[in-house]
Amino acid sequence: MARQAHPEWDASYTAAPPAPWDIGRPQSAFVRLADQGHLTGRLLDAGCGTGENALLAASRGADVTGIDIAPTAIARARAKASARGLTARFEVADALDLGRLGLTVDTVVDCGVFHIFGDYDRARYVASLAAVLRPDGACYLMCFSDRQPGTWGPRRVRADELRAAFSDGWTVESITASTFDINPVDGTTRVEAWLAVITRS
Numbered sequence: 001m002a003r004q005a006h007p008e009w010d011a012s013y014t015a016a017p018p019a020p021w022d023i024g025r026p027q028s029a030f031v032r033l034a035d036q037g038h039l040t041g042r043l044l045d046a047g048c049g050t051g052e053n054a055l056l057a058a059s060r061g062a063d064v065t066g067i068d069i070a071p072t073a074i075a076r077a078r079a080k081a082s083a084r085g086l087t088a089r090f091e092v093a094d095a096l097d098l099g100r101l102g103l104t105v106d107t108v109v110d111c112g113v114f115h116i117f118g119d120y121d122r123a124r125y126v127a128s129l130a131a132v133l134r135p136d137g138a139c140y141l142m143c144f145s146d147r148q149p150g151t152w153g154p155r156r157v158r159a160d161e162l163r164a165a166f167s168d169g170w171t172v173e174s175i176t177a178s179t180f181d182i183n184p185v186d187g188t189t190r191v192e193a194w195l196a197v198i199t200r201s
Helices: 007-011 028-035 052-059 071-084 095-101 119-130 159-165
Strands: 042-046 063-068 089-092 105-111 133-144 170-185 188-200
Touching: 007 071, 028 052, 028 133, 028 170, 042 052, 042 095, 052 063, 052 071, 052 105, 063 071, 063 095, 071 089, 095 119, 119 133, 119 159, 133 170, 159 170, 159 188
Parallel strands: 042 063, 042 105, 063 089, 105 133
Antiparallel strands: 133 188, 170 188
């Protein structure tokens, strides 16, 4: 069963100051991916927030759908698309049940979704991605890294956990060290991340 819109996630888009991840621009790592020509074709942004990475892809010619469980985030993404004259579809939907969208896409973007799930939901999420991504399609996944010191923030993810999660029906092409740009938290504006390139078998 799909989850309903989660009040806590929705509230994160109405609170002040803005949530750490809602920076009002695309993540630098995804700008680089776009510049390299990777954010193309039919593209799904799973957990798009207020739409910056999805709209980046749309601005480069991708046929974009962005989904998020937070209605406030989706409303903001739609407003941004309209204001910028960009064509992108934004829907309130559950990243754990992407098959309900009735889509088959060439590319999936995950910017900060994988790391929010516990072990059981992590497996469900990988299966959900498999339900929409075509064979040989690419998933560009950025998650919080175990290289990040301290205890603030979401669960840290090890590179071997990524490989294990995508071991069946997928090929992990690369996992490289990257960083998330964030709104300042304790004076920090960047945190350690992994950027994984994963293809469907």
